[in-house]
Amino acid sequence: MKWKSLFIALAVCAFATPYEARGQGGPPMITDDPGTPGDKKWEINLALAFEHRPGETSFDLPAIDLNYGVGDHIQLTLQTAPVFLKREGYGLIGGLGGTEAAVKWRFLDQQKNGDGFDMSMFPRVIFNVVSSSARRGLSQDGTRLQIPLQMAKTFGRWHADLEFGPLVSSVARSEWLGGIVAGLDVSKQTLLMAELHGTSRMNFASDVLTVNVGIHHEFSATRILIVSLGREVSSPDPLATIGYFGMQLIY
Secondary structure (H helix, E strand, O other): OOOOHHHHHHHHHHHHHOOOOOOOOOOOOOOOOOOOOOOOOEEEEEEEEEEEEEEEEEEEEEEEEEEEEEEEOEEEEEEOEEEEEEEEEOOOEEEEOOEEEEEEEEEEEEEOOOOEEEEOOOOOEEEEOHHHHHHHHHOOOOOEOOOOOOEEEEOOOOOOOOEEEEEEEEEOEEEEEEEEEEEOOOOOOOEEEEEEEEEOOOOOOOOEEEEEEEEEEEEEEOEEEEEEEEEEEOOOOOOOOOEEEEEEEEE
16 A cells, blocks of 8 residues: 555544544654743753664764744754764765754644644755765755645543645655644653654655654653654665664753
8 A cells, every 4th residue: 555545544443533623743753743941931942863674774963953933833953963874894974964944834723622623834854964975875865855845633641633634845756745633642741752754756656655653752851752763664675674862951
C-alpha cells in the first residue's frame, strides 16, 4: 500500500473523533504542529540524532533547533548540526550539515475554548553553509524550499497533528511531504506519540514512508525530555533506522 493511502486513512480516523481539543508535533517527531513558544519566549531543542542504513551511520551532535516567539502566533526557527558520518571501510568524517531557516504563522487559533482547530503555515529554506558538505555526504545537495500547512486538534487525552505540503529543490525533482502524529497523555507529565511520515514525488511515485514513536516527559515546565525512534518501511534506498534523544528547554 502506498504511503498516501495510509496517510489519508489515519487522517480521517484522527480528525473524525468527537472529543475536545491541542497538538503535539515537532521535535522529537518529524511532523510539525501549529504551536509557537509565545511572545518573546525561547524553545530550544538540543539532541543527539542519528540515521543508520546498511553500511553507514550518521550522527547529528548536537542537533540544534532554536525557536523564538514574536507575538503569540509567529515563530522564528533556525536549525543546524555538526554531522559525523561513518561508512563501512572508511574513517569517520565530520562537518556542518544542512541549515534550516523558517517562519511559522499560526493563522487559525480556535482551540482555547475546547473545540475547533489550530492551523499554521511553516515555510522553510534548507541550505548548505559549507558547500563541501553535500559532496562529502554530510547533507543533501542544493537548496530546498518547503511550504507545508499544519493542523492540530485535541480529543480529551488524545492529540492529533497533521502536516502536508510541497518540497521544491534546486537540484532534484519536486516532492510532496506529509505526516500525522497521534499522541496520548498517559499522565500529567508524559505524552506518548506515534507518527506516520512520508515524502513522495509529485506523481506519488518513489515514495519514502517512515513509522516513528516518541515520548515527551516533563521534568519541569522548562525542562522536557524528548525522545523518538523510527524506521523506514518504504524507500527506493536501503531502509534507515532513525533516532532522536534530546532535551527541550523553555525560557
